[in-house]
Amino acid sequence: MTFTRDFSAHRVLAATSISYTVVLLDASIVNVALGEIGRTFGSPVSGLQWVVNAYTLTFASLLMTGGTLGDRLGARDVYLAGLAIFVLASVGCGLAPDLATLTLARTLQGIGSAMLVPCSLALINGAYPDASGRAAAVSVWMGCGGVAMAAGPLIGGLLIHALGWRSIFFVNVPVGIVGIWLTLFVDRATSSATARHFDVKGQLAAIVALGTLIGVLIEGPVLGWQSALVQAGIATSVAAWVAFFVIETRARNPMLPLQxxxxxxxxxxxxxxxxxxxxxxxxxxxxxxxxxxxxxxxxxxxxxxxxxxxxxxxxxxxxxxxxxxxxxxxxxxxxxxxxxxxxxxxxxxxxxxxxxxxxxxxxxxxxxxxxxxxxxxxxxxxxxxxxxxxxxxxxxxxxxxxxxxxxxxxxxxxxxxxxxxxxxxxxxxxxxxxxxxxxxxxxxxxxxxxxxxxxxxxx
The missing domain is CATH 1.20.1250.20 (MFS general substrate transporter like domains)
Incomplete structure (x- = not known):
């Protein structure tokens, strides 16, 4: 019985560690491909900024909502959905015919990451009920992320040298499929759903506020700081940030607890x-x-x-x-x-x-x-x-x-x-x-x- 429980917990740890590895690998590996991507699509620096930031911006905006979604629907199922989205988006990145498609696929990767990362911790928490075992499991999980971050640029360089820049996205596919296969054997009971409240207004305000801020910073030098579009972006960002903090102050269950x-x-x-x-x-x-x-x-x-x-x-x-x-x-x-x-x-x-x-x-x-x-x-x-x-x-x-x-x-x-x-x-x-x-x-x-x-x- 103990062996079966330990084996199940280790399977959870293996699955979640694999997903965290590909998420952090993707955050660092793309940087060494910027030169090749720029030459392929004839992209200026602003285009390369969007390739990097489409992922991190979406990840940042939706991370807390991803955790809430896991609490409401069950961490296992949301984790699986997030990993599946990430894998499919990686295929989209590898097949992208132009910079706009690549940026959109990177956005979808960010959505998948925002779903699977908080649910990874929830699955580990359910699989390791004792504090010492949980601490050790989290250390392994974070250690895999650290190794991925350290190895990302080198792995990316090797892949690009041998197979071209598109290979840095295709490599996520087999790794992600292994993670999905391992997670299918995880018992849903390891992370039961709870009735946590969705802060829809706060989430929308946060997306607009952060998205327009980053957009203004990237496009301002290109379009000119006095252009009507950039000025509208600045006004929208300021209004969205004010709205976000007002919403979070008044909400009964805020996305961002200001206290x-x-x-x-x-x-x-x-x-x-x-x-x-x-x-x-x-x-x-x-x-x-x-x-x-x-x-x-x-x-x-x-x-x-x-x-x-x-x-x-x-x-x-x-x-x-x-x-x-x-x-x-x-x-x-x-x-x-x-x-x-x-x-x-x-x-x-x-x-x-x-x-x-x-x-x-x-x-x-x-x-x-x-x-x-x-x-x-x-x-x-x-x-x-x-x-x-x-x-x-x-x-x-x-x-x-x-x-x-x-x-x-x-x-x-x-x-x-x-x-x-x-x-x-x-x-x-x-x-x-x-x-x-x-x-x-x-x-x-x-x-x-x-x-x-x-x-x-x-x-």
Missing amino acids: FFRNALFSASTFVSMASAFVFYGMLFTFSLYYQQVRGYSALETGLAFLPMTSMVAAGGLMSSRIVKQVGGRRSMCIAFGLYAVGALGMTLSNATSPYWLAAVPMVLMGLASGFISPAATSPALGTVEKRRAGIASAVLNSARQSGSALGVAIFGSFIATGRTFAPAMTLVLGVVVATSLVAAFVWWATSAPVPVERGQVS
């Missing part, structure tokens, strides 16, 4: 998570163009060039809890953002003819910072909410990360699109990285200080 942010530590954790994703994914996009357009690297050479950075993301995540215990969460987080700043300053020494190691060393520092910050920010944030609300709190943090990623690609890409040459645009990007890192470090230091306990007060 979480009354806690300074939760607010700071959300902010530093968003800032780290903004910096890391914005640089991933920028460096991809730098290696392929400035240094003339192939997709494979670009994947190899990213290896020091992405491998340190996985290492930073594995070492995060140990570093926090030894150094302290407050100090170690500020040091991590300091590594971002030092790495960005170091990258200013790199140019089209400089030795590769001048770029590799700063990228190691930035990869280590990124890997450390995500788990180090998550743990204290979840400690500020009730256990029964940990799922929605985790969704808020993940949405903040995805939103930060989309903003990084949009803003840094707009710098590149408006620059006459790449070098000054790259310098501006690195300056923003330094400024963002210093602000994030200051916010964390100011809000994460331990509260002194007065005499007679129970700690």
Whole structure:
């Protein structure tokens, strides 16, 4: 009986780990294909921004609703549907005849990811009822994501070199099918449905607010900031953001519980998570163009060039809890953002003819910072909410990360699109990285200080 239960739990872990692997692989692997995609479709930088952001934007906008959908209909069935959508959308990406079709298929990939990622955690939670087993399972799940993030650029480079850029999407198909097959054997009872409320108005307002914001940032440099379309987009975005916060304030069961942010530590954790994703994914996009357009690297050479950075993301995540215990969460987080700043300053020494190691060393520092910050920010944030609300709190943090990623690609890409040459645009990007890192470090230091306990007060 115990063996059967353990085997079933391990099957759940295998299925969910496979899905998380392809989701994070897709978030990083596409960057090394930007040069090939641009040449295939004759796309400017703005078009490449949409290829990256169509996925992350949809993922960020629908992540919390994906969790609610899983609670209402059952995590297993929603997970299966999300994985099926992701696989079919990957086929669409691989077969895309033009940039618009590719962008639409990437949007569908984001929808699938938003359904399957929160339901993955729900399935693990149901399969591992004891706390120690669940913690170990979540560690394996996150570890698979870390490996995928680290290996993504290299795998992408190898696939593109051997089979062309379309192969980076087709590779998702057999992996996704294995995940679907494993999930079909999962008992629906591992995640029963509950009557959670859909915040339809809040969801629609969030999609419009975030979508128009990213759209304005990407298209503003192309159409001109004074164009009627861009001005309308700005007005729509502002109105949608105001509407979203009004709706969430008044809703009985809001998509985004604003009371979480009354806690300074939760607010700071959300902010530093968003800032780290903004910096890391914005640089991933920028460096991809730098290696392929400035240094003339192939997709494979670009994947190899990213290896020091992405491998340190996985290492930073594995070492995060140990570093926090030894150094302290407050100090170690500020040091991590300091590594971002030092790495960005170091990258200013790199140019089209400089030795590769001048770029590799700063990228190691930035990869280590990124890997450390995500788990180090998550743990204290979840400690500020009730256990029964940990799922929605985790969704808020993940949405903040995805939103930060989309903003990084949009803003840094707009710098590149408006620059006459790449070098000054790259310098501006690195300056923003330094400024963002210093602000994030200051916010964390100011809000994460331990509260002194007065005499007679129970700690």
